[in-house]
Amino acid sequence: MAGGGDGRRGDGGPGYGERLRRARLGLICLIAPIVMLFISLTSAYIVRQGLPMFDGASNSYVRDWGGVNLPWVLLAINTGVLLLSSVTIEAARRDYARQAALAPVKSIPGVSLGEENHLPWLGITVILGIGFLVGQGLAWRELQNRGFFVSTNPNSSFVYLLTGAHAVHLAGGIIALVWAAATSLLRKPVEARRIAVDVTAWYWHFMGLLWIYVFAFLEFAR
Amino acid sequence: MATPATIHAHAPQGFIRKYIFSLDHKVIGMQYFFLALTAVFVGMFLSLLMRIHMVWPAAVLPLVGEIKPETYLSLLTMHGTIMVFFVLTTAPQGGFGNYFLPIQIGAPDMAFPVLNMLSFWTTFVAFVVIIAAFFVTGGAPLHGWTGYPPLSAVQSAGPGEGLGADLWITSIAIFCIASLMGALNFITTTLDLRAKGMSLMRMPLTVWSWFITAILGLLAFGVLLSAGILLLMDRNLGTSFYVPLIVVNGQVLGHKGGSPLLWQHLFWFFGHPEVYIAILPGMGVTSQILSTFSRKPIFGYKAMVYAMLSIGLFGFMVWGHHMFMSGMSPYSAFAFSILTMCIGVPSAIKTFNWLGTMHKGRIRFQTPMLYAIGFVSLFVSGGLSGPFLAQPVLDIQLHDTYFVVGHFHLIMGVAAIFGIFAATYYWFPKMFGRMMNETLGRIHFFITLAGTYAIFMPMHYLGMAGQTRRYSQFTEVAYQAKLIPLQTFITYAAIITISAQLIFVINLFWSMFKGPKASDNPWQSTTLEWTTATPPPHDNFGGVTPVVNHGPYEYAVPGAPRDYVMQTDPVSASAH
Numbered sequence: 001m002a003g004g005g006d007g008r009r010g011d012g013g014p015g016y017g018e019r020l021r022r023a024r025l026g027l028i029c030l031i032a033p034i035v036m037l038f039i040s041l042t043s044a045y046i047v048r049q050g051l052p053m054f055d056g057a058s059n060s061y062v063r064d065w066g067g068v069n070l071p072w073v074l075l076a077i078n079t080g081v082l083l084l085s086s087v088t089i090e091a092a093r094r095d096y097a098r099q100a101a102l103a104p105v106k107s108i109p110g111v112s113l114g115e116e117n118h119l120p121w122l123g124i125t126v127i128l129g130i131g132f133l134v135g136q137g138l139a140w141r142e143l144q145n146r147g148f149f150v151s152t153n154p155n156s157s158f159v160y161l162l163t164g165a166h167a168v169h170l171a172g173g174i175i176a177l178v179w180a181a182a183t184s185l186l187r188k189p190v191e192a193r194r195i196a197v198d199v200t201a202w203y204w205h206f207m208g209l210l211w212i213y214v215f216a217f218l219e220f221a222r
Numbered sequence: 223m224a225t226p227a228t229i230h231a232h233a234p235q236g237f238i239r240k241y242i243f244s245l246d247h248k249v250i251g252m253q254y255f256f257l258a259l260t261a262v263f264v265g266m267f268l269s270l271l272m273r274i275h276m277v278w279p280a281a282v283l284p285l286v287g288e289i290k291p292e293t294y295l296s297l298l299t300m301h302g303t304i305m306v307f308f309v310l311t312t313a314p315q316g317g318f319g320n321y322f323l324p325i326q327i328g329a330p331d332m333a334f335p336v337l338n339m340l341s342f343w344t345t346f347v348a349f350v351v352i353i354a355a356f357f358v359t360g361g362a363p364l365h366g367w368t369g370y371p372p373l374s375a376v377q378s379a380g381p382g383e384g385l386g387a388d389l390w391i392t393s394i395a396i397f398c399i400a401s402l403m404g405a406l407n408f409i410t411t412t413l414d415l416r417a418k419g420m421s422l423m424r425m426p427l428t429v430w431s432w433f434i435t436a437i438l439g440l441l442a443f444g445v446l447l448s449a450g451i452l453l454l455m456d457r458n459l460g461t462s463f464y465v466p467l468i469v470v471n472g473q474v475l476g477h478k479g480g481s482p483l484l485w486q487h488l489f490w491f492f493g494h495p496e497v498y499i500a501i502l503p504g505m506g507v508t509s510q511i512l513s514t515f516s517r518k519p520i521f522g523y524k525a526m527v528y529a530m531l532s533i534g535l536f537g538f539m540v541w542g543h544h545m546f547m548s549g550m551s552p553y554s555a556f557a558f559s560i561l562t563m564c565i566g567v568p569s570a571i572k573t574f575n576w577l578g579t580m581h582k583g584r585i586r587f588q589t590p591m592l593y594a595i596g597f598v599s600l601f602v603s604g605g606l607s608g609p610f611l612a613q614p615v616l617d618i619q620l621h622d623t624y625f626v627v628g629h630f631h632l633i634m635g636v637a638a639i640f641g642i643f644a645a646t647y648y649w650f651p652k653m654f655g656r657m658m659n660e661t662l663g664r665i666h667f668f669i670t671l672a673g674t675y676a677i678f679m680p681m682h683y684l685g686m687a688g689q690t691r692r693y694s695q696f697t698e699v700a701y702q703a704k705l706i707p708l709q710t711f712i713t714y715a716a717i718i719t720i721s722a723q724l725i726f727v728i729n730l731f732w733s734m735f736k737g738p739k740a741s742d743n744p745w746q747s748t749t750l751e752w753t754t755a756t757p758p759p760h761d762n763f764g765g766v767t768p769v770v771n772h773g774p775y776e777y778a779v780p781g782a783p784r785d786y787v788m789q790t791d792p793v794s795a796s797a798h
């Protein structure tokens with residue numbers, strides 16, 4: 001049962017497992033409004049797409065939706081980068097989970113678990129994430145080269161809007177990762193880092209899913 | 223990550239950490255409360271200017287000088303927006319919810335104290351931004367709190383529609399983000415930080431109301447945010463989401479093909495849940511107070527919980543009742559109409575349960591109780607006009623008339639304000655350690671109650687007679703001019719009612735410093751906030767972890783030593 005906490009105060013506060021659960025619950029509450037935001041943008045897209053416009057010249061109703069020639073090779077590459085970063089952040093998440101689990105053992109004097117070799121998964125993820133954002137920027141430039149600007153037609157407005165909204169949320173994830181990495185410099189206990197990395201990782205996977213949705217929607221709901 | 227535990231050990235000492243950037247949910251609750259108090263005075267002052275201008279159009283007023291028709295619209299927009307967002311959404315949830323939700327569930331703080339601080343300061347920034355709209359060139363926007371395009375989407379549409387409107391939208395967007403952070407915190411706290419024994423069905427109805435309100439906020443504010451982003455893009459990036467081909471002052475603008483109705487759908491998908499965000503906490507505190515001051519268990523606790531849940535659920539399915547005039551298909555109008563009337567059922571359940579709670583109670587008519595009864599009264603008076611407005615055929619006549627103004631002020635505006643007053647009089651002793659003055663409280667109550675009815679009841683007749691809403695003056699239209707005497711009466715009532723609020727302010731600040739000291743449980747209530755010291759210590763329970771053994775409303779328990787059993791009393795206290 002949630003709640004029903006048993007004497008969690010007095011001894012220095014909630015335990016690590018409890019804090020992890022709480023942070024994950026918070027994450028679910030963060031994902032819900034983001035989902036609502038994108039549902040709302042999606043329905044605006046569909047409504048706007050179906051709107052007829054009166055055309056004085058032909059004296060009839062026409063659709064002004066327009067079309068966009070998506071730079072989909074570039075977008076596909078970006079998708080690959082983002083999916084790869086999901087793999088690396090998952091590696092980071094598991095890495096920290098193991099470290100956090102072993103921390104009590106390691107703190108026993110004289111106990112050594114041998115040298116472990118870690119790739120700097122967090123750093124790699126941050127670089128891949130920034131790479132994705134740069135790639136999206138290139139995609140925007142390519143769109144402009146092809147003559148599609150924010151106000152060119154309703155379809156292009158939505159392309160910029162949806163990709164931009166996704167990018168802003170992903171940038172939030174990058175900031176969270178950088179912050180998680182900073183906790184190691186701030187000498188916070190490994191548990192704190194583990195929690196930060198855990199929720200950011202789930203958030204990151206969600207961002208990956210969201211991007212696949214956005215990409216597929218833009219490509220197939222034209 | 224500052225968890226409740228890392229901050230509970232030592233209360234911060236410096237002034238800034240203690241009172242400005244505090245992580246303590248109690249301090250943050252007070253900050254929200256005082257922000258809302260400031261906002262309500264700005265909002266009231268604006269309404270006063272509107273009322274005076276409406277019946278004495280030639281009068282030159284302080285601070286604003288001559289009121290042109292567009293100035294009136296600015297006042298109207300800012301009044302509505304400030305009241306809805308910065309008063310009715312801020313005080314009941316951000317203020318009292320923040321202060322009392324953790325204590326009532328036996329937690330030392332919110333789940334994420336840093337986030338809690340951020341949500342307050344973000345709200346504060348939103349308030350500063352919206353107030354700034356008054357001072358930029360062109361002044362505040364004209365588009366009303368509902369911000370309908372094309373008026374709101376076109377920079378050249380009017381004086382306030384330039385920078386002022388951009389500030390307005392930006393403020394709302396910031397407010398959305400702040401509310402989302404708050405909602406996240408409320409939900410996590412309620413689900414995860416309850417003390418031992420505090421099962422969901424032992425939570426006070428106030429906690430239920432804050433919890434459900436937070437869920438509504440979590441699902442609604444993201445939609446408003448998206449609507450606001452589209453609006454900003456239409457205004458500043460030349461897109462055409464909302465704006466059709468349009469000619470302003472003889473000039474064809476660059477937009478084409480957009481639909482103003484798209485905004486209405488998005489806005490009201492948020493807007494209707496928003497009215498419940500405003501009123502649900504008031505329902506919670508009313509239930510709490512009616513039970514306490516009738517010395518009886520709340521009638522139908524579970525029914526109350528399910529009623530609030532279904533009100534929240536249905537609240538997302540009725541937004542179209544604001545759009546009957548938009549030319550929607552009669553079939554959808556019919557569906558929205560039926561669903562709207564469905565909400566009458568849980569609302570009636572709540573009303574009957576409130577009456578049932580008072581029935582044969584040993585009622586103590588102290589100020590909090592008076593305000594709770596006033597809440598029920600206003601909820602019924604305002605609620606009865608709802609089913610009328612839910613009829614598409616009637617609404618076509620009544621929409622955008624004073625009938626609607628009367629309806630929403632009674633049920634959402636003043637009822638929620640009565641909830642805030644009830645909460646203030648009820649929890650003031652806990653928050654400030656002193657009692658408020660009863661006599662002043664009662665005088666304040668009776669003037670406010672009578673004044674409210676005097677202001678808003680006649681508006682229903684004005685509306686039925688065809689008086690249009692959002693007009694700055696009525697002298698120019700013959701059939702409307704005939705109604706001016708009734709408007710004048712309303713203005714006098716408003717002047718008296720607004721002046722009477724000074725009684726409240728005096729009582730509030732005087733009692734804060736000079737009121738008689740309050741005991742830990744002056745109302746002989748049962749919930750957890752009354753088990754701890756007054757005012758509560760930094761970690762709420764002074765290092766003790768409360769254990770809950772009872773439901774929230776065990777009054778008049780047969781065989782118990784007192785006529786009430788507190789939630790933390792040992793099990794044996796009611797074992798008969």
Ligand code: HEM
Pocket residue numbers: 266269270272273298299301302303305306310365366367368627631634635636639677690691692693716719720
């Ligand atoms: C002192 C009591 C109040 C008075 C005298 C008052 C007066 C007014 C007036 C004259 C209007 C303009 C009506 C029109 O021309 O259509 C108005 C609109 C409005 N008021 Fe109040 N009001 C009061 C309290 C409140 C409160 C407590 C709320 C909180 C919800 C509120 C919310 C609104 C809203 C949402 C509008 C509509 C604004 C719009 O159409 O954009 N008012 N009020």
Ligand SMILES: [Cu+2]
Pocket residue numbers: 493494497540541543544
């Ligand atoms: Cu509604």
